Amino acid sequence: MATLSSNPRRVLVAAPFASTACMRGITRFARENNWHLVMDIMYMGMLPDHWRADGVLALGHCPLEWLEKVRLSRLPIVALSETDIPHGLLRLDFDHTEIARMAAEHFLSRSHRHFAWAPFIDDQTNRNRLSAFRSRLSDDDCDCYELPPAFAHMGAVYQDNWSENRRSFLLELQRLPRPTAIFAFNDGVAANLVDACREAGLNVPEDIAILGAGDSLSCETSSIPLSSIDLDFENASYQAASMLDHAMRAKRPLHESKPVRPKGVITRISSDFTAVTNPRVARALTFIAEHYTNPLLSVNDVAYAVGTSRRNLERSFRAETGFTIHEQISRSRMQEASRLLKTHARVRTAEVAALVGLAGSGTFSRTFRRYYGTSPQAHRAWSTRAERTQSPALHPTVSINASKLPVDRRRAS
Numbered sequence: 001m002a003t004l005s006s007n008p009r010r011v012l013v014a015a016p017f018a019s020t021a022c023m024r025g026i027t028r029f030a031r032e033n034n035w036h037l038v039m040d041i042m043y044m045g046m047l048p049d050h051w052r053a054d055g056v057l058a059l060g061h062c063p064l065e066w067l068e069k070v071r072l073s074r075l076p077i078v079a080l081s082e083t084d085i086p087h088g089l090l091r092l093d094f095d096h097t098e099i100a101r102m103a104a105e106h107f108l109s110r111s112h113r114h115f116a117w118a119p120f121i122d123d124q125t126n127r128n129r130l131s132a133f134r135s136r137l138s139d140d141d142c143d144c145y146e147l148p149p150a151f152a153h154m155g156a157v158y159q160d161n162w163s164e165n166r167r168s169f170l171l172e173l174q175r176l177p178r179p180t181a182i183f184a185f186n187d188g189v190a191a192n193l194v195d196a197c198r199e200a201g202l203n204v205p206e207d208i209a210i211l212g213a214g215d216s217l218s219c220e221t222s223s224i225p226l227s228s229i230d231l232d233f234e235n236a237s238y239q240a241a242s243m244l245d246h247a248m249r250a251k252r253p254l255h256e257s258k259p260v261r262p263k264g265v266i267t268r269i270s271s272d273f274t275a276v277t278n279p280r281v282a283r284a285l286t287f288i289a290e291h292y293t294n295p296l297l298s299v300n301d302v303a304y305a306v307g308t309s310r311r312n313l314e315r316s317f318r319a320e321t322g323f324t325i326h327e328q329i330s331r332s333r334m335q336e337a338s339r340l341l342k343t344h345a346r347v348r349t350a351e352v353a354a355l356v357g358l359a360g361s362g363t364f365s366r367t368f369r370r371y372y373g374t375s376p377q378a379h380r381a382w383s384t385r386a387e388r389t390q391s392p393a394l395h396p397t398v399s400i401n402a403s404k405l406p407v408d409r410r411r412a413s
Contacts, residue, residue, distance in 0.1 A: 008035055008036045009035050009055065009248060010035075010052065010054050011030070011035050011037055011038065011053060011054065012041075012053040012056045012057070012070070013026065013038065013057050014056050014062050014066055014070055015041060015058065015059035015062055016060070016062070018059045019214075019216060021232075021233035021234040022059055022060075022233045022236075022237040024234045025233065025235060025236065025238035025239075025240075026237045026241050028238060029238050029241035029245070033241075035245075038053055041066075054075070054248050055075055055076040055077065055244045055245075055247065056070045056073070056077040056078075057077075057078055057080070057241060058077060058078070058079040058080070058081065058089070060080075061081070062079070062081065064086065067079070067086050071086060076244060076247035076248045077244075078090045078243045078244040078247065079091045079240075080092050080240040081125075082094065082185075083120065083125050084123040084125055090247065092236060092239055092260065093259045094231055094236070094262070095259040095260060095261045096125070096128045096129040099229055099262050100129055100135070100136055100183075101136050102262060102264065103229060103265075104183075106211060106267070106271065107181035107183070107271070110209070110271070110274045111274055112180075113142060114142075114145075114176065114177045114180040114181065115133075115142060115143070115144040115145070116144060116146070116147055116176060116180055116182045117134075117144050118150065118182050118184040118193055119146070119147070119148075119150070119185050121150075122149045126149070126185055129185060130144070130146065133183055147172060147173075148165065148172075150189045150192055166196075166199075170196060170199055170200040173196060173197060173202060173208070176208070178208075179208065179209060181208075181210075181271070182209065182210050182211070183211050185212075186213050186216075187212035187214045187215070187226055188212075189212065190210050190212030190218070190228070191222045191226060194223060194224050194226070195223070198223070205269065205270055206273060206283070209271040209273050210226065210227065210271060211226075211227045211228065211270070212227070212229070213231060213262075214229070214230075214231055214233070215266050216228070219266070219268060222270070224270050225269045226268055226270045227265065227266065227267050227268045227269075227270045227271035227272065228265075229262050230262060230263040230264055230265075232261070232262060235260060236260040269286075269290065272285075272289045273285055273286065276320040277320070278316050278320050280306050280308055280316060281313075284302050284305075284306050284313060284317060285328065288325070288328055292329050292332040292333050292336070292356070292357055293336075293355065293356060293357045294357055295357045295358065297329060299329075302325055303325075313325065333357055334367065334368055336355075336356045337352050337356045337364070337376065338372065340352045340355060341376055341379055341380040342379075349361050349364065349365070350364075352376065
């Protein structure tokens with residue numbers, strides 16, 4: 001902890017908006033190093049008049065005219081942005097190769113063979129991520145179709161071009177083979193895709209599976225909860241603040257640091273779908289994803305929801321996926337349990353069991369050990385150590401905003 005002084009360093013946060021995770025990282029560094037954060041921009045929507053600072057942190061999609069203005073101040077500046085910035089500014093970048101690898105493998109593991117890319121704007125950062133995505137897909141002899149950008153970069157501002165091109169965009173979506181897996185540059189683009197699919201009469205995730213990046217508020221507020229790659233904004237913003245602190249103290253240019261690695265894929269309903277040809281199996285997978293937290297959920301319930309006999313569905317399900325309906329229910333529960341154990345260290349094992357639809361810690365522990373080969377407690381301890389060392393996740397993480405309405409007992413087996 002830095003020793004407090006009467007003259008803390010003043011740092012201007014140049015951002016029209018910053019995520020909660022970003023602000024956690026910045027404020028943590030500010031407390032540790034006696035910074036005063038100048039946040040006027042977030043309240044005013046513009047650079048404050050006669051502002052003074054010792055350094056500048058530029059976050060997110062900061063307007064180019066703001067960046068040019070702070071660049072002319074000749075103050076130390078560090079930008080944490082997912083889009084291009086003016087030449088000469090110090091930048092902390094994200095590991096686009098690793099982000100693209102996670103996206104590709106997320107879809108490939110679900111048997112997808114048709115892919116599309118949905119950019120935010122047509123800039124070098126978007127093209128870098130697309131290039132890495134295509135490169136990983138090519139390892140499995142797959143290609144990727146490129147959709148038009150959600151926004152056009154018009155001078156210093158972004159202009160939404162979907163309204164004027166909406167009809168042609170919907171036609172492009174309808175022409176895609178089904179199912180197609182779409183990787184969107186960020187969660188905002190992914191949320192727009194969900195709306196476009198609804199207008200085009202396409203089902204998510206059965207016809208179009210969607211994965212965003214950023215794990216932002218859009219993921220839960222979207223009409224269909226969005227899968228997303230957690231870019232680790234808290235760690236990234238802390239690193240950006242550390243870079244700025246070094247630049248302010250050194251009074252000389254600082255080399256860019258190593259790109260920030262993403263934490264992993266947070267799977268929600270928008271991509272939690274195995275690409276299958278049988279529509280009843282596809283509906284069964286979606287029903288399980290939405291209802292696995294119900295402790296009364298049974299194979300009979302799934303067959304009833306799909307509208308076919310249990311025997312026929314079980315035969316088709318195993319032929320398409322390689323496992324049984326009961327195994328899929330258990331798989332969904334265990335993946336969510338893994339996520340809860342890793343993200344909620346103080347939640348008791350019995351509470352995790354109840355949240356994923358398994359009554360009794362004994363049954364939960366036995367099922368978890370069969371799935372992961374270790375106990376829930378050991379899995380949580382391993383995950384905590386991996387998080388501290390920033391090791392890549394070895395197990396899938398699933399977060400599904402499932403319905404908690406009880407299944408009709410008259411249909412329960």
